[in-house]
Amino acid sequence: MLTDTLLWACLMLILLAVGGGWLIRRLFRHVIQSISRTTQAITHGDMSRRMPVQGTDDELDEIAITINEMLDRISRLMEGVRQVSNAIAHDLRTPIARARAQLEDAALHATSEAELRAAMEQAASNLDNVTAIFEALLRIAQIESGARRSAFVQFDLVPALQDVADLYQAVAEEHGLKCVRHLPDHLPFFGDRAMFQQAVANLLDNAIKFSPPNGTVTLSAEILTTGRHSDGSSDRQLNLSVTDEGIGMNEADMARASERFFRAEQARHTPGSGLGLSLVEAIVHLHDGQLHLASNTPGLLARITVPLPDEATTSSERAGDPPHPF
Amino acid sequence: MRILLVEDDQTVRIFIAKGLSESGHLVEQAENGKDGLSLATNENFDIIILDRMLPGGVDGIHILETLRRQGNVTPVLLLSALADVDEKVAGLKAGADDYVTKPFSFSELQARLEALVRRNRNEAQPQTRLVVGDLEIDLLSRGVKRAGQKIDLQPREFRLLEFLMRHAGQVVTRTMLLEGVWDYHFDPQTNVIDVHVSRLRQKIDKPFGRPLVHTIRNAGYMLQE
Ligand SMILES: Nc1ncnc2c1ncn2[C@@H]1O[C@H](COP(=O)(O)OP(=O)(O)O)[C@@H](O)[C@H]1O
Ligand SMILES: [Mg+2]
Numbered sequence: 001m002l003t004d005t006l007l008w009a010c011l012m013l014i015l016l017a018v019g020g021g022w023l024i025r026r027l028f029r030h031v032i033q034s035i036s037r038t039t040q041a042i043t044h045g046d047m048s049r050r051m052p053v054q055g056t057d058d059e060l061d062e063i064a065i066t067i068n069e070m071l072d073r074i075s076r077l078m079e080g081v082r083q084v085s086n087a088i089a090h091d092l093r094t095p096i097a098r099a100r101a102q103l104e105d106a107a108l109h110a111t112s113e114a115e116l117r118a119a120m121e122q123a124a125s126n127l128d129n130v131t132a133i134f135e136a137l138l139r140i141a142q143i144e145s146g147a148r149r150s151a152f153v154q155f156d157l158v159p160a161l162q163d164v165a166d167l168y169q170a171v172a173e174e175h176g177l178k179c180v181r182h183l184p185d186h187l188p189f190f191g192d193r194a195m196f197q198q199a200v201a202n203l204l205d206n207a208i209k210f211s212p213p214n215g216t217v218t219l220s221a222e223i224l225t226t227g228r229h230s231d232g233s234s235d236r237q238l239n240l241s242v243t244d245e246g247i248g249m250n251e252a253d254m255a256r257a258s259e260r261f262f263r264a265e266q267a268r269h270t271p272g273s274g275l276g277l278s279l280v281e282a283i284v285h286l287h288d289g290q291l292h293l294a295s296n297t298p299g300l301l302a303r304i305t306v307p308l309p310d311e312a313t314t315s316s317e318r319a320g321d322p323p324h325p326f
Numbered sequence: 327m328r329i330l331l332v333e334d335d336q337t338v339r340i341f342i343a344k345g346l347s348e349s350g351h352l353v354e355q356a357e358n359g360k361d362g363l364s365l366a367t368n369e370n371f372d373i374i375i376l377d378r379m380l381p382g383g384v385d386g387i388h389i390l391e392t393l394r395r396q397g398n399v400t401p402v403l404l405l406s407a408l409a410d411v412d413e414k415v416a417g418l419k420a421g422a423d424d425y426v427t428k429p430f431s432f433s434e435l436q437a438r439l440e441a442l443v444r445r446n447r448n449e450a451q452p453q454t455r456l457v458v459g460d461l462e463i464d465l466l467s468r469g470v471k472r473a474g475q476k477i478d479l480q481p482r483e484f485r486l487l488e489f490l491m492r493h494a495g496q497v498v499t500r501t502m503l504l505e506g507v508w509d510y511h512f513d514p515q516t517n518v519i520d521v522h523v524s525r526l527r528q529k530i531d532k533p534f535g536r537p538l539v540h541t542i543r544n545a546g547y548m549l550q551e
Contacts, residue, residue: 121544124431131429132513142410151412166482167508170521194411198512205515272515 031060035067047075087261088137091273092130099126129273136275140260143282148192157187157196157221157238164197165219168204176213182220189238190309191287199283202276203242203302209270211246215299218243223308238289238306245299254293280304327372327443328352332362332389333405334380338428342375345432346439359384366393371400373443375435378406378417387420394421401442405430411511433545437497444496456491459551461530461538463491472534482507483526490539490549499546523547 034051041049050071051064099122106119142148165181172179189196200219207217220241227235249257253264258281263274277291280302284291289306329351333339336357343353354371356362359380366374366389374393378386390402404422406413414425423445424438454465460473468484470477479487485507490498500519504510523539531537540548 127429135513138410148412163508163510167510167514167518167522170525171516171518174521194511197510201510201512201514209516276515 027060031063034064038067038071042071047071047078084260091261092133095126095129095133099123099130102126133273133275136273136279137260140275140279140282143195143279143286146286148195148286151192151195152190153193154188154190155193157189158183158185160193160197161187161200161219161221161240164201164204168201168208172204172208172217175208175211177208177211178214178216180216180218182218182222184222187221187223187238189306191306192283195283195286199280199304200240200242202280203304206276206302207242207244207246207300209272210248210267211244211299215245233310236308236310238308239303240305241301241303243296243299243301245296248295248298248300249293257293258291328354328370329439330354330356330362330365330369330371330374332356332359332366332375332380332386333377334358335377338377338405341432342435345436349436358382359386359389363389363392366400367396367398373439374400374402375439376402376404376422378404378408378413387417390417390420390422401446403435403439403442414511431544433497433542434499434501437499437502437546440496441493441498441502444493456488456494458491458494458549459538460534461491463487470530472530475533477529479526479529483522483529486522486526487530490547494549497542497545497548502546 038049038051050068053061053064053068055061102119102123106116110116110119161183162181165179169179204217204219211217218241220243222239223236224239225234225236229235247266249264253262256262257264258277259274260278261274262277263272267274281291284304284306287306289304292303292305294301294303329346331339331342331346331353333342333355334357339355339357343355346353354365354369356365359382362376362380363384376386376389380386386404386406390404393400393402401423402421403424403426404417405426405428406417407428414427417425423442426435426438456463456465461471463470463484465488468481470479470484470487486503489503489506503519503523504514527537527539531539538549538551540550542548
């Protein structure tokens with residue numbers, strides 16, 4: 001009797017083990033087949049294919065969800081590459097095509113030496129434009145790779161900002177714009193001076209370019225304390241903004257403004273190639289900061305925020321002094 | 327001037343050599359680093375134009391470093407297709423006196439060459455007063471006078487005028503002004519320099535009838551009597 005029961009128990013155990021093993025194997029095979037079907041479809045170019053998710057919340061679903069997230073990210077990256085290469089193709093082709101047409105037209109139709117020379121000079125300036133676009137694209141790529149962080153130094157941001165503001169103030173006034181600076185006496189900062197200057201220069205350039213006469217362009221910078229810790233230390237950030245009273249941007253355009261080559265419809269007739277804000281964003285990200293755009297009704301408010309280390313605290317960093325003209 | 331030009335790209339080399347010969351210089355050409363280095367070490371030049379990247383193992387930086395190690399102080403202008411700020415810094419560190427990125431216009435190259443040679447000559451005697459025609463500036467008191475009349479300039483306007491006066495009689499390009507007066511090394515996208523020069527003209531030229539600041543088409547500006 002006892003041996004009988006034991007025998008049965010053994011038999012059940014073996015059956016369960018074999019059956020369980022078989023079941024698990026089947027399950028695994030199912031998952032692997034599903035992964036393999038999805039990856040095959042993707043290899044054949046169907047980037048929209050995803051792993052089926054059963055909604056059972058188990059490990060299998062977890063794998064499916066992880067793989068799907070990875071695929072989503074790859075799709076987004078590929079879309080980005082596609083957009084940039086389309087844009088490069090279009091934005092570089094246009095000035096090259098123009099230069100080519102001018103040269104060919106002059107070769108075929110010019111009747112005087114002066115006409116020929118004029119066409120050639122035009123073509124050369126179109127090619128300079130191509131070079132400028134190339135340079136901006138390369139610089140953005142280089143900044144995004146993070147390689148320039150080795151050039152970071154400790155410096156006072158205020159004179160660096162004054163230099164750029166001095167440079168653009170004359171242009172602003174030429175456009176009939178009033179300029180105001182709200183800057184403290186000193187702003188200790190750690191970063192790439194030349195790069196940061198270029199970011200601010202691009203913002204000022206936009207503010208001037210997209211403003212009708214009689215508006216005001218404001219450059220301000222200050223250090224904000226965003227939170228206090230129990231040990232007495234605090235979170236501090238640099239708050240730098242350029243505001244104008246120009247044509248501004250709608251929400252949808254603001255969301256896309258720092259994409260490479262993006263230009264809003266209203267910007268079609270102003271000079272530029274849509275790389276300015278891409279460069280600003282790359283530079284700001286290099287400094288672990290953020291670029292925000294908001295409406296200034298009327299106009300645009302472009303703000304750069306950069307978190308600061310706690311120890312750089314000095315006493316003279318408040319933007320308390322009254323505004324003085326550029 | 328006797329100029330050594332080391333550049334492997336034939337089109338660029340002929341373009342530069344032609345332009346420089348036309349303005350009356352004697353140009354010695356080398357199309358690879360080896361020939362360039364032996365010419366540079368064995369003969370005397372007023373200035374050397376070096377392409378940064380050359381085929382055959384001996385590149386521009388190598389030539390430059392070798393020359394400087396030998397105590398040769400001939401002014402060197404580097405040409406490079408690498409527009410990177412870091413590359414520029416590396417070139418200057420290796421002993422170059424200036425750096426021009428390809429593609430460039432001939433007027434930019436020529437203006438920089440002249441500025442280099444001039445700088446080399448002027449370095450001997452430090453000046454405290456600069457005079458061009460009836461315009462004079464005092465570098466110590468920062469005073470400006472034209473035809474005996476005092477002119478008030480903003481600090482940055484003074485630096486712009488000082489730069490133009492130090493290069494009097496020479497073409498000064500917009501890029502040179504951006505770098506020299508504002509220490510700004512990027513493409514400013516707009517005509518910032520033109521605006522500043524036009525403001526300076528309002529103060530130093532307009533009230534006096536006869537202009538001293540001249541626009542040089544397709545090149546830049548020149549301060550001249
Ligand atoms: N201050 C501003 N006011 C209104 N629109 C702006 C402003 N700054 C940027 N934009 C919009 O964002 C676009 C992208 O800006 P940017 O990357 O600097 O390119 P670009 O200046 O070459 O047009 C501009 O074409 C314009 O449509
Ligand atoms: Mg812009």
